[in-house]
Amino acid sequence: MADVQTELRNKTVSDKPSLMNKELDHLQLCQWLTAVATDRDKQAFTRLFQFFAPKILRIAKGKFPNEAQANEVVQETMTNVWRKAHLFDQNKGAVTTWIYTVMRNVTFDMLRKVKSNKEDNLSDDIWPLAESLVTEDEVFVDHIENKKICDVIAVLPENQQQVIKGFYFNEMSQEQLAAHLNVPLGTIKSRLRLALAKLKKQLGESYD
Amino acid sequence: MINHHPKFELIQAYVNGDLPASVSAAIKIHADMCPECQEKILQLTEQVAEISFEKVESDEDMSIELSEQDADMLSQILADAEFLQTDDVVTAEVAERFVMFKGKNYKLPNVLANMEIGGVTNIGKLARSRVLLDEGEIRTSLLHIEPEGSVPQHTHKGFEITLLLDGEFSDKSGTYVKGDFIMLDGQHEHQPVSDNGCLCFTVVNDALHFTQGINKLLNPIGSLIY
Numbered sequence: 321m322a323d324v325q326t327e328l329r330n331k332t333v334s335d336k337p338s339l340m341n342k343e344l345d346h347l348q349l350c351q352w353l354t355a356v357a358t359d360r361d362k363q364a365f366t367r368l369f370q371f372f373a374p375k376i377l378r379i380a381k382g383k384f385p386n387e388a389q390a391n392e393v394v395q396e397t398m399t400n401v402w403r404k405a406h407l408f409d410q411n412k413g414a415v416t417t418w419i420y421t422v423m424r425n426v427t428f429d430m431l432r433k434v435k436s437n438k439e440d441n442l443s444d445d446i447w448p449l450a451e452s453l454v455t456e457d458e459v460f461v462d463h464i465e466n467k468k469i470c471d472v473i474a475v476l477p478e479n480q481q482q483v484i485k486g487f488y489f490n491e492m493s494q495e496q497l498a499a500h501l502n503v504p505l506g507t508i509k510s511r512l513r514l515a516l517a518k519l520k521k522q523l524g525e526s527y528d
Numbered sequence: 529m530i531n532h533h534p535k536f537e538l539i540q541a542y543v544n545g546d547l548p549a550s551v552s553a554a555i556k557i558h559a560d561m562c563p564e565c566q567e568k569i570l571q572l573t574e575q576v577a578e579i580s581f582e583k584v585e586s587d588e589d590m591s592i593e594l595s596e597q598d599a600d601m602l603s604q605i606l607a608d609a610e611f612l613q614t615d616d617v618v619t620a621e622v623a624e625r626f627v628m629f630k631g632k633n634y635k636l637p638n639v640l641a642n643m644e645i646g647g648v649t650n651i652g653k654l655a656r657s658r659v660l661l662d663e664g665e666i667r668t669s670l671l672h673i674e675p676e677g678s679v680p681q682h683t684h685k686g687f688e689i690t691l692l693l694d695g696e697f698s699d700k701s702g703t704y705v706k707g708d709f710i711m712l713d714g715q716h717e718h719q720p721v722s723d724n725g726c727l728c729f730t731v732v733n734d735a736l737h738f739t740q741g742i743n744k745l746l747n748p749i750g751s752l753i754y
Contacts, residue, residue: 344582360609362606365606369594369602369605371581372581373601373602374598379580391601394601395604399605399608402605402609403609413570416574416577416578416581417574420573421573421577423580424545428549432549436664437662438661440643440644442549442553442639442643443545445638445639445640446549446553446556447545448638486633491635492626492635493624496626500633
């Protein structure tokens with residue numbers, strides 16, 4: 321890695337300064353990609369293509385011995401850049417990071433196809449192009465609070481317990497619960513309402 | 529509190545896209561619950577992207593004129609795009625998916641939403657469904673342990689990754705909680721026990737090898753459990 325950087329630095333010195341800034345012009349790339357996303361701007365897309373396609377091809381040649389497959393990576397990646405540009409969020413990272421993700425995902429799915437004959441395209445699930453950030457409550461489960469709530473739920477009538485547990489603990493939808501318990505949707509809604517009212521009362525009291 | 533994380537080399541290989549889908553999925557599930565590793569992944573991706581796209585080896589890269597071949601490709605993409613524009617809206621939405629073990633419904637992590645999952649095989653207090661990824665000797669499963677259930681003492685010829693999706697289990701090294709990423713190899717020997725039950729995502733690349741007493745009789749079915 322150090323070697324690469326030294327080499328690049330030397331290059332910068334010898335190259336024409338106007339075109340050969342070592343620093344990527346992130347702002348410019350961002351304007352182009354945003355123009356593709358919002359205005360379907362073909363001119364901006366052409367600029368992105370000029371910038372990225374040769375680099376993607378070089379990287380793809382390192383992964384695929386076959387020239388046609390390397391070209392397919394370029395075509396597929398740039399097509400996805402056009403189709404999925406609206407998933408790019410400039411507040412979450414640079415254009416280069418996003419396009420790298422698109423390229424890595426295309427490469428991963430293609431290699432998987434070659435190796436295992438699977439056409440399941442899992443890459444966008446593994447590395448989403450629109451990344452949602454971790455929400456705190458998912459990570460830090462409050463066990464003491466959970467225990468307290470469980471105690472209160474335990475005194476609810478059985479049918480209300482079922483919907484509360486299904487809805488909040490197993491994250492089933494109301495529709496799924498209705499199907500699962502074989503009762504009308506309206507019944508699920510009213511049981512949920514009743515149970516929540518009781519829980520609120522119980523928990524409120526124990527907090528006083 | 530999550531205490532077990534994938535090691536740095538593994539995260540790096542994940543970012544590079546060099547790991548199989550099974551192992552990548554395990555890391556993704558962990559990262560979704562672990563802000564620390566998520567941050568590492570973000571930084572590494574930024575770095576590798578920067579390096580990938582800043583290398584300018586020749587002036588060709590920046591030339592304003594496209595080669596004939598490139599121009600062809602570009603016009604083809606744009607021509608196809610005309611069709612895509614109207615009827616093909618790509619969204620980032622992932623449908624929720626659930627899996628049922630012993631009457632309990634579990635919501636699966638998003639990364640598993642589009643994977644093919646086989647039927648349930650029950651072995652005592654253990655139940656498992658294969659995740660059908662077709663990765664040769666690497667086998668991926670959802671393993672459910674009922675309360676007070678355990679996997680008999682065993683070691684591994686290859687590696688074993690366990691990602692806890694729900695509940696907890698313990699072995700002689702300690703207790704593991706939801707989100708923990710546990711990777712063991714042939715040097716480790718353990719007997720996971722779950723007091724209150726748990727659901728795990730497991731990836732192994734060889735059969736388990738049971739090491740104790742009567743359980744040695746289980747060796748022929750070692751590949752059945754995981």
